[in-house]
Amino acid sequence: MTRTDLGMPAFPDAAREAVRDGVLRANLRHATHTIRDKRARAVAELEDWDRLRAAGKAVKDHTLRHLDRYLLQLEAAVTAAGGTVHWAVDADEANRIVTELVRATGEREVVKVKSMATQEIGLNEALEAAGITAYETDLAELIVQLGHDRPSHILVPAIHRNRAEIRDIFRAEMGRWGRPAPDPLGDDPRELAEAARLHLREKFLRAKVAVCGANFMVAETGTMVVFESEGNGRMCLTLPETLISVVGIEKVVPTFRDLEIFLQTLPRSSTAERMNPYTTMWTGLGPSRGADGDGPSAFHLVLLDNGRTDTLADETGRQALRCIRCSACLNVCPVYERAGGHAYGSVYPGPIGAVLSPQLRGTDSEIDASLPYASTLCGACYDVCPVAIDIPEILVHLRERVAQGGPVTRHGIRVRIRPAHGHTAERAAMRAARLLLDRPGALRAGERLLARARRLAPRRLPGPGAAWTDTRDLPSVPAEPFRDWWTRERGTPQ
Amino acid sequence: MTSKDRILARIRRAVPQPGPQAAPGPDADIPRDYLRVHGARTPQERVDLLAAHLAEYRARVHRTDEDGLPDLLGRLLADAATVQLPPDLGFGLPSHPSLAFVPDRAAQTPRELDRVDAVVTGCALAIAETGTIVLDGGPDQGRRRITLVPDHHVCLVRVPEQVVDSVPQALPLLDPGRPLTWISGPSATSDIELDRVEGVHGPRRLDVILVGARGPRPGPGTRPPETGSQ
Numbered sequence: 249m250t251r252t253d254l255g256m257p258a259f260p261d262a263a264r265e266a267v268r269d270g271v272l273r274a275n276l277r278h279a280t281h282t283i284r285d286k287r288a289r290a291v292a293e294l295e296d297w298d299r300l301r302a303a304g305k306a307v308k309d310h311t312l313r314h315l316d317r318y319l320l321q322l323e324a325a326v327t328a329a330g331g332t333v334h335w336a337v338d339a340d341e342a343n344r345i346v347t348e349l350v351r352a353t354g355e356r357e358v359v360k361v362k363s364m365a366t367q368e369i370g371l372n373e374a375l376e377a378a379g380i381t382a383y384e385t386d387l388a389e390l391i392v393q394l395g396h397d398r399p400s401h402i403l404v405p406a407i408h409r410n411r412a413e414i415r416d417i418f419r420a421e422m423g424r425w426g427r428p429a430p431d432p433l434g435d436d437p438r439e440l441a442e443a444a445r446l447h448l449r450e451k452f453l454r455a456k457v458a459v460c461g462a463n464f465m466v467a468e469t470g471t472m473v474v475f476e477s478e479g480n481g482r483m484c485l486t487l488p489e490t491l492i493s494v495v496g497i498e499k500v501v502p503t504f505r506d507l508e509i510f511l512q513t514l515p516r517s518s519t520a521e522r523m524n525p526y527t528t529m530w531t532g533l534g535p536s537r538g539a540d541g542d543g544p545s546a547f548h549l550v551l552l553d554n555g556r557t558d559t560l561a562d563e564t565g566r567q568a569l570r571c572i573r574c575s576a577c578l579n580v581c582p583v584y585e586r587a588g589g590h591a592y593g594s595v596y597p598g599p600i601g602a603v604l605s606p607q608l609r610g611t612d613s614e615i616d617a618s619l620p621y622a623s624t625l626c627g628a629c630y631d632v633c634p635v636a637i638d639i640p641e642i643l644v645h646l647r648e649r650v651a652q653g654g655p656v657t658r659h660g661i662r663v664r665i666r667p668a669h670g671h672t673a674e675r676a677a678m679r680a681a682r683l684l685l686d687r688p689g690a691l692r693a694g695e696r697l698l699a700r701a702r703r704l705a706p707r708r709l710p711g712p713g714a715a716w717t718d719t720r721d722l723p724s725v726p727a728e729p730f731r732d733w734w735t736r737e738r739g740t741p742q
Numbered sequence: 743m744t745s746k747d748r749i750l751a752r753i754r755r756a757v758p759q760p761g762p763q764a765a766p767g768p769d770a771d772i773p774r775d776y777l778r779v780h781g782a783r784t785p786q787e788r789v790d791l792l793a794a795h796l797a798e799y800r801a802r803v804h805r806t807d808e809d810g811l812p813d814l815l816g817r818l819l820a821d822a823a824t825v826q827l828p829p830d831l832g833f834g835l836p837s838h839p840s841l842a843f844v845p846d847r848a849a850q851t852p853r854e855l856d857r858v859d860a861v862v863t864g865c866a867l868a869i870a871e872t873g874t875i876v877l878d879g880g881p882d883q884g885r886r887r888i889t890l891v892p893d894h895h896v897c898l899v900r901v902p903e904q905v906v907d908s909v910p911q912a913l914p915l916l917d918p919g920r921p922l923t924w925i926s927g928p929s930a931t932s933d934i935e936l937d938r939v940e941g942v943h944g945p946r947r948l949d950v951i952l953v954g955a956r957g958p959r960p961g962p963g964t965r966p967p968e969t970g971s972q
């Protein structure tokens with residue numbers, strides 16, 4: 249993953265910072281609760297939600313088990329439809345491929361559709377180093393980019409900013425990147441969106457090269473799928489002459505029909521809508537091979553590994569590759585709600601980030617070693633996940649890895665890692681715990697799950713506690729959290 | 743070793759297989775017991791549900807028959823000076839002296855298109871349960887960009903023929919080889935404090951006209967004018 253993440257403070261430090269920031273916490277709380285409640289209603293509308301969830305999980309698991317076959321089928325289909333497929337082992341290779349493709353067009357600017365994969369590999373920075381400017385066109389990503397900031401949420405990356413801050417950023421920065429913000433500029437969201445529209449339209453109409461990711465790729469047909477709301481995606485996917493998609497290899501699904509599952513589950517889990525405003529599907533250059541000006545005349549697909557095959561090699565951890573990036577798990581997570589997205593030190597924040605980043609990057613750095621502890625194990629993330637990723641299970645698994653070491657696959661090679669150096673793991677655990685113990689709500693949520701899942705409780709502690717339980721039996725978990733018992737017996741909350 | 747070989751080799755080590763040929767197809771592994779449709783509806787109820795869901799996402803929904811269409815279009819396009827048209831809309835258009843119709847041409851640049859006020863198209867189909875219209879670039883819809891750049895999109899749906907209940911019913915009717923655009927309400931963002939704002943980049947206005955069969959009165963049978971350019 250990108251080098252820019254090195255030097256990040258470990259999760260507990262970053263989280264403590266965030267927790268002190270009252271504005272950030274208020275914004276986050278409002279956002280996560282609003283989306284969470286709406287989502288529950290959107291999901292309740294589908295009586296077969298559980299079956300759709302099981303089918304989505306099965307599609308992803310099946311694909312991962314036969315990933316080689318489906319990637320080859322995808323490559324053949326995209327190529328047959330007039331596209332070109334490239335394979336990138338890591339971030340550097342993907343960045344090099346994209347940079348060369350852009351250079352070959354003679355252009356010095358690209359417009360971008362919001363994409364986690366390109367953030368993961370630090371593409372914008374790599375392009376900048378090569379003298380190419382990448383313009384983010386999603387409104388939230390634009391706010392983040394103009395604010396010299398980092399995204400804090402998968403779906404609404406600028407959720408930590410309020411309208412007054414956004415107005416100030418637009419006023420100060422838009423002129424440096426292109427069309428300046430209208431003067432005067434108020435802080436009404438309508439006015440701010442209009443300023444973004446004017447600023448970006450200039451770029452859309454002139455752009456010759458666009459870079460995007462994809463939510464899904466269909467092996468059978470070579471079809472790429474992008475879900476979005478604003479139309480910036482459609483602009484980038486339609487108007488430029490050259491289109492470059494950088495997509496993680498886990499995004500492939502076997503058949504066009506499989507989309508019927510995710511077209512129902514992704515929007516409802518993500519923005520809590522029955523359907524997002526725009527979804528674009530394209531296959532290579534289309535029947536006219538781009539000759540009728542309906543879409544780009546050159547299409548490149550860069551298939552990205554960057555730690556995904558290593559994650560695939562881990563039987564417990566590989567389920568994280570099912571993730572369709574809906575962000576539902578962020579919105580229900582008591583730790584995310586307090587710590588904010590930046591604390592996770594990666595483009596993947598929240599519960600999914602806590603399990604994905606340490607697998608994609610390894611657990612060598614302090615931040616990655618601390619991420620598996622950034623959770624109360626309350627299980628809410630598992631309950632909402634539309635592809636049923638058991639995030640708590642992976643967290644416990646990764647804690648064990650950090651604390652005890654063991655066999656892992658790094659860069660395609662099976663190695664045995666040693667327990668985290670010195671007190672790193674213990675410190676990480678203790679400091680994460682302190683963060684939680686300071687937050688009674690988060691703790692309570694965790695206790696509840698533990699009580700519910702009592703019969704599943706391990707005989708020995710995972711993580712740094714293992715050494716202690718190696719020689720002792722773990723006391724059994726009470727049937728009821730102490731606080732609940734107290735409330736029931738004494739009638740008043742403590 | 744190429745990167746492709748390296749990635750494929752890593753995958754095969756990570757998930758050992760009996761052999762690619764011996765692997766079962768997706769159907770053996772994937773439970774498809776989810777519903778094809780949520781509830782039973784008459785054609786009329788299906789159209790009503792589509793209308794309700796479109797309106798909820800702030801598209802403006804109108805109903806008429808083929809006879810009433812030119813008048814309705816005339817009203818909806820009253821403030822447009824230029825109107826973009828697909829190659830063959832397949833419906834009668836108003837004959838307003840003030841309306842200039844622009845045909846969809848590959849040579850048209852994005853900047854030229856940006857000066858167009860409105861666009862009228864048909865659609866491939868519409869999905870009632872999600873309030874979605876799907877375009878597939880057919881002759882009555884034109885290129886993807888014409889429903890994207892102008893500020894106002896008027897979309898015609900033949901009811902009840904073009905309306906299906908659900909997403910699982912829609913996919914088998916679509917050709918993945920064609921570029922597909924799924925539209926559910928006008929362009930929108932919730933990126934600023936989760937306040938929904940319409941019309942960020944795509945059309946700010948989406949008018950959907952549900953066009954029923956020709957009414958009892960014989961209409962004048964207006965053909966779309968072929969002329970008009972920027």
Ligand code: SF4
Pocket residue numbers: 517570571572573574575576577578600629632633634635636637
């Ligand atoms: S882990 Fe599940 S809930 Fe979280 S973003 Fe991924 S798909 Fe959504």
